[in-house]
Amino acid sequence: MANNSKNIILDRQFVVWSLVAMLVSFMLTFGDGFWSDIQFWVDWSTHLSKQGYEKFPGNYPPLYVHWLWCVGNFFRITSTDISISIILKFVVLLPVYLSQQFFIYLIWKQVRPYFSTTFTTLLFALTALNPAIYLDGPVWGQVDILATVPLTLSLLWISDPKMRHFASTAFVVAILTKFQSIAVLPVFGGVFLRHFRSSIRGVPLAILAILIIIAPFMWAGSLEELWNNAFAGASSMYPFSSLNAGNLWMLVHGNSKDIYHSFLPNAPWILPKIFTPNILGRIFFILFSLLTLFYSIFKGNRRNVFGLAALNAWAFFALLPGMHERYMFMVVPLTIAWAIFKPKAWPWTLVSTFLVSWNIILINPLAGEYLWTPLSILVLLGLLLSSVFALAPNFWSKTKKHYEKLKLSPKLVIIFWLIGLTAMLGGIYSHLRSISYKLQENEVFLHENKLFELNHTDKFPVRYNRSTDNNLLRCNDRIYEKGIGLHAPSHLYTNLPSNADSLFVETCLDNEVAKHGRLSFSIKVDGHTVWKSPIMRGGQASVQARIPLKDAETLELLVHTEGDDRWDHANWINPVIKLREN
Numbered sequence: 156m157a158n159n160s161k162n163i164i165l166d167r168q169f170v171v172w173s174l175v176a177m178l179v180s181f182m183l184t185f186g187d188g189f190w191s192d193i194q195f196w197v198d199w200s201t202h203l204s205k206q207g208y209e210k211f212p213g214n215y216p217p218l219y220v221h222w223l224w225c226v227g228n229f230f231r232i233t234s235t236d237i238s239i240s241i242i243l244k245f246v247v248l249l250p251v252y253l254s255q256q257f258f259i260y261l262i263w264k265q266v267r268p269y270f271s272t273t274f275t276t277l278l279f280a281l282t283a284l285n286p287a288i289y290l291d292g293p294v295w296g297q298v299d300i301l302a303t304v305p306l307t308l309s310l311l312w313i314s315d316p317k318m319r320h321f322a323s324t325a326f327v328v329a330i331l332t333k334f335q336s337i338a339v340l341p342v343f344g345g346v347f348l349r350h351f352r353s354s355i356r357g358v359p360l361a362i363l364a365i366l367i368i369i370a371p372f373m374w375a376g377s378l379e380e381l382w383n384n385a386f387a388g389a390s391s392m393y394p395f396s397s398l399n400a401g402n403l404w405m406l407v408h409g410n411s412k413d414i415y416h417s418f419l420p421n422a423p424w425i426l427p428k429i430f431t432p433n434i435l436g437r438i439f440f441i442l443f444s445l446l447t448l449f450y451s452i453f454k455g456n457r458r459n460v461f462g463l464a465a466l467n468a469w470a471f472f473a474l475l476p477g478m479h480e481r482y483m484f485m486v487v488p489l490t491i492a493w494a495i496f497k498p499k500a501w502p503w504t505l506v507s508t509f510l511v512s513w514n515i516i517l518i519n520p521l522a523g524e525y526l527w528t529p530l531s532i533l534v535l536l537g538l539l540l541s542s543v544f545a546l547a548p549n550f551w552s553k554t555k556k557h558y559e560k561l562k563l564s565p566k567l568v569i570i571f572w573l574i575g576l577t578a579m580l581g582g583i584y585s586h587l588r589s590i591s592y593k594l595q596e597n598e599v600f601l602h603e604n605k606l607f608e609l610n611h612t613d614k615f616p617v618r619y620n621r622s623t624d625n626n627l628l629r630c631n632d633r634i635y636e637k638g639i640g641l642h643a644p645s646h647l648y649t650n651l652p653s654n655a656d657s658l659f660v661e662t663c664l665d666n667e668v669a670k671h672g673r674l675s676f677s678i679k680v681d682g683h684t685v686w687k688s689p690i691m692r693g694g695q696a697s698v699q700a701r702i703p704l705k706d707a708e709t710l711e712l713l714v715h716t717e718g719d720d721r722w723d724h725a726n727w728i729n730p731v732i733k734l735r736e737n
Contacts, residue, residue: 161270163562169263170563170571172279176259177575180252183289184244185525187694188296189518190669196247196296200227201237208375214384217368218332219298222250224371238667241525241632242583244296249576251292254300256572258282258488261307263565265495274498278491281504287487287511295519299481302333303488310339310464310492313346314457319353323361331368334386335482338471339489341444342463345451393477396432400478401514403439404432414476432476439474443467461493462500469507480518483511524694589627589634592729601658601730602639607649615642622665623724629666630697635728640665643674643723645714654735655704660712661728662688663697670694671722678702679711690717697728704732 199213199220204227213220226246230237237243262278282288291297309325312318326343329336347354372381394414396404408416417427428434447467455463465486472483486507494501544551594600601607602619611617622628622640629635638661639647662676672693678686678700688698704710714725 161267164272165263165267165270165275166565167561167563168275168279169259169565170567172283173256173259173568174571176255176283177252177571179284179289180255180293181245181575181579182529183293183521183526184248185241185529186294186521186523187519187670188244188294190296190671193244193247193296193669196223196226197237197243199223200230200243200247203227204231204237208371208377211372211375211377211380212384214388216331216334216385217372217381218328219250219301221368221371223247235627235634238626238629240629240666245579245583248292248296248298250301251298254304255282255288255292256568257304258307258491261492262495269495269498274501277501278494281494281501281508282491285487285491285504285508287484287508287515290512290515290519290521291481291484294521295481295515297481299333299335299484300488302329302336303485305329305332306336306339306464306485307461307488307492309343310346310460311457313343313350313354314455314460316350316353319350320357320360322354323347323357324364327361327365328368331365335468335471335485338468338485339464341448342451342455342460342467345448345463346455346460349452349455393479396436396476397478399480399514399518400472400482401480401510401517402473402475402478404436404476404478408432436474436476440470443470443474458496461489461495462497462503465489465493465503465507480514481511483507483514487511524696589636591636592731594731595733597656597734597736598731599734600637601649601660601732603637604732606652607732609647609649611641611648612646615645617641617645617647622667622726624665624667626665626667628726628728630661630663630726630728632666635726637730638726638728639712639730640724640726641714643714643716643720643725645712645725647712647727649710651704651707651710652734655707655710656733656735657704658700658702658710658730658732660730661697661699661726662691663726663728664691664693664695664722665724665726666694668693668722668724672724673716673718674720674723674725675715675717676700676725676727677713677715679709679713680704680707681709682711693722705735 195213199211199215200223202211203220203224208220208224211220226243227237229246259279259282262275262282266275266278288300291299305325306329309322309329312325313322322343326336369378369381372378395410396408396412396414396416397410399410404412412432414433415431417431419426419430421427422430444467447463451460451463468485468489469483472478472486487504490500490504490507494504599606602609616623616625618625618640620628620637623642624640627634628638628640641647658678664672664674670693673690675690676688676698677684680702686700686702688700691698712727712730714723716723
């Protein structure tokens with residue numbers, strides 16, 4: 156195939172698959188995240204926006220923490236409370252979207268020597284449609300893919316004589332992004348030793364990179380906290396043989412079991428201490444790492460270095476204790492890179508994708524009411540395209556030929572991303588703007604007018620125009636200026652003036668509880684229940700009520716728990732009373 160024709164096809168694939176990845180990423184971000192993890196982003200961003208790096212409590216390495224500093228200050232500058240929402244999820248995951256784009260770019264740049272239309276299509280699809288990447292990032296809300304970008308660059312560069320002096324810098328950046336990158340050290344170290352004279356020249360630059368990245372922590376005097384939380388204490392934070400990780404220790408010991416449990420408690424000498432998941436797992440991984448280390452020293456090259464790295468990352472998850480459900484994720488992008496340089500290795504991307512996705516889905520399934528709309532559109536689009544393919548083959552063939560003649564500049568990817576990010580930021584801006592209810596003639600807010608003395612019997616705080624946790628009122632990922640925030644069970648009551656005509660109000664659980672909470676609302680007029688909401692959960696759309704009040708004397712607003720009340724943060728949004736003219 157002529158080089159020009161090959162380049163046209165590659166450029167077209169690059170542009171199309173980049174657009175697909177962007178659209179799928181944005182769509183799946185609306186899925187239900189693992190909200191306890193996203194709460195960490197809320198807490199850490201809030202801390203960084205108020206106190207900076209001083210006494211930072213997070214257990215993540217510093218590079219992503221710097222992005223959270225940007226996130227926190229973005230919300231501070233826009234005078235917006237940082238709380239769990241789709242808005243926050245989009246902002247914190249922006250580096251994740253770009254990291255996936257890096258792998259699509261990597262395929263476009265590196266696959267030319269192995270080019271075939273089918274093979275490159277397969278590689279692009281394995282990246283742009285990879286369920287593990289989406290389940291870990293856009294859906295869950297995690298950032299594991301970030302470290303694989305510098306990690307991939309470090310392996311590329313350590314096996315390239317012209318770029319080898321940058322390899323150590325990329326590797327330390329990976330570790331300072333996600334500590335699990337240390338799993339690849341035996342492979343990187345082996346190739347480093349194989350080319351020691353040229354590799355060692357990059358160490359000063361790596362040291363400089365470390366100093367630059369940790370500088371804000373040094374300046375704030377919190378370097379010790381960073382070391383203890385993100386590195387030294389990382390392995391002891393969850394002292395379990397397996398924490399939702401389908402590996403050796405889940406198989407032989409079970410989930411969330413003691414990492415120091417002895418399999419030979421009555422054995423002599425020090426055998427009881429050795430035969431524990433904590434020690435045996437480390438021994439197994441060290442032995443495996445020695446194997447990949449020696450192989451890397453003697454045979455490490457670009458064609459197999461990613462395969463060796465993927466194997467060691469796989470062993471890291473499979474053999475070590477203390478693993479979480481997502482810690483095998485690194486294997487997926489490494490096998491994608493492996494397949495670029497060794498095309499016959501592509502099935503291992505499928506295998507690792509299946510295993511990583513399965514492990515993640517067991518903990519955080521793909522769900523979310525916002526996903527029904529794009530799913531419905533895709534089902535109808537699939538029906539349309541398959542019908543054209545089956546019933547109008549000539550039209551399909553002509554359309555395909557036109558597509559194959561299409562020349563797309565790679566620069567279009569930048570334009571697509573600028574448009575996508577602009578749209579995303581525009582959506583964020585519109586959501587950050589609070590919704591203000593404009594009172595019509597003879598309308599007043601129930602909680603702000605002196606005609607009404609609103610009493611309550613609540614044991615939790617009742618706040619006007621704030622949530623019960625004293626945040627901005629949020630429902631449906633929108634901010635509202637007016638309303639009453641409280642905690643169920645709740646009972647508000649007031650006497651009504653003689654000219655009260657009707658009540659209009661919206662009810663919801665505040666977004667600060669994410670998908671948690673289970674409650675219902677009811678309204679009583681003169682002691683009789685005149686309206687009751689269905690049972691509502693966190694994240695569901697608000698429910699409106701319009702109640703006639705003519706000749707009524709009393710009004711009661713009640714919120715009822717429907718189970719565990721720990722998350723029952725309720726909002727009466729825009730409670731408006733319409734008055735009759737006297």
